[in-house]
Amino acid sequence: MKVGVVVFPGTNCDRDTVAAVEAVGHVADLLWHASTDPLPAYDAIVLPGGFAHGDALRAGAIARFSPIMPRVVEFAHSGRPVLGICNGFQVLVECGLLPGALLRNDSLQFRSEWVHCRVEAPVWGLQPGAVLRMPIAHGMGNYFPDPEAPSVEVALRYCDPSGRVTAAANPNGSWDNVAGIASGNVFGLMPHPERAISDVLGSRDGLYIFEALTRALVAV
Amino acid sequence: MSGFLARVYVSPRASVRDPEGSTILDGLHQLGFSSVEIVRAGRYFEIVLEADSGHIAEEQVDLMCRKLLANPVIEDYRFDLQVESSVE
Numbered sequence: 001m002k003v004g005v006v007v008f009p010g011t012n013c014d015r016d017t018v019a020a021v022e023a024v025g026h027v028a029d030l031l032w033h034a035s036t037d038p039l040p041a042y043d044a045i046v047l048p049g050g051f052a053h054g055d056a057l058r059a060g061a062i063a064r065f066s067p068i069m070p071r072v073v074e075f076a077h078s079g080r081p082v083l084g085i086c087n088g089f090q091v092l093v094e095c096g097l098l099p100g101a102l103l104r105n106d107s108l109q110f111r112s113e114w115v116h117c118r119v120e121a122p123v124w125g126l127q128p129g130a131v132l133r134m135p136i137a138h139g140m141g142n143y144f145p146d147p148e149a150p151s152v153e154v155a156l157r158y159c160d161p162s163g164r165v166t167a168a169a170n171p172n173g174s175w176d177n178v179a180g181i182a183s184g185n186v187f188g189l190m191p192h193p194e195r196a197i198s199d200v201l202g203s204r205d206g207l208y209i210f211e212a213l214t215r216a217l218v219a220v
Numbered sequence: 221m222s223g224f225l226a227r228v229y230v231s232p233r234a235s236v237r238d239p240e241g242s243t244i245l246d247g248l249h250q251l252g253f254s255s256v257e258i259v260r261a262g263r264y265f266e267i268v269l270e271a272d273s274g275h276i277a278e279e280q281v282d283l284m285c286r287k288l289l290a291n292p293v294i295e296d297y298r299f300d301l302q303v304e305s306s307v308e
Contacts, residue, residue, distance in 0.1 A: 099293075104296060
């Protein structure tokens with residue numbers, strides 16, 4: 001199966017994401033944001049992390065006008081899986097595929113550190129209660145729900161190593177400790193699973209997210 | 221056609237926490253401005269455009285705010301419009 005990994009000007013996690021897709025036994029292509037080619041050749045699309053268009057105006061606000069984005073939205077509406085990681089999550093929120101907004105971290109600091117998060121919903125076959133250790137690296141990961149949107153499916157919450165959701169475990173002030181949300185076949189998360197795919201990197205827990213993406217591919 | 225200058229102010233909604241504003245408030249207090257009660261930090265844009273009438277310019281700027289300049293989930297906006305010059 002084939003995964004498309006979108007590259008915007010300023011994206012910097014694209015190759016790591018390809019490596020993660022390959023680590024779970026699939027093939028990935030990099031897709032330049034200016035492409036207007038249709039995407040039917042792909043089974044899933046990943047919007048990786050980075051700083052698309054330098055985060056001008058708001059993170060993700062300009063990326064949503066990239067020529068490839070209407071195709072990504074069409075792809076998502078066709079029911080196939082779309083995963084947004086960090087900046088990719090911000091793009092999904094700005095383009096309306098996921099509800100809410102991502103505000104500046106309440107500390108005003110860019111936070112680059114390891115976190116734990118607990119699976120809250122069986123998105124793509126993830127096991128609720130599982131605790132994953134993955135890195136974060138963001139300045140705008142403070143999730144704020146849209147009061148007018150239908151209730152959001154919280155997929156991941158920041159927690160302590162034992163799985164307790166505490167204020168101390170929340171690195172950015174995110175509403176309800178939200179680290180990731182899903183809406184149907186679209187899943188966005190702030191932590192970087194592609195940076196946690198081998199013991200050498202400090203954790204293999206990120207593979208669990210990419211394995212889930214694989215299950216989503218099979219399910220389509 | 222006339223030229224217009226729009227001054228657009230985008231600010232966090234009252235229901236949204238504004239850590240940047242709170243930090244600036246702390247800074248002002250440390251400088252001795254103890255009377256300051258609230259600071260909200262937002263963005264300011266100056267947009268020069270041409271339109272057939274003030275009404276049309278207003279509609280255009282409003283659309284710009286809703287579609288790009290402000291994120292309606294977390295931000296409010298307002299703007300004023302001033303005639304810059306008359307062209308042909």
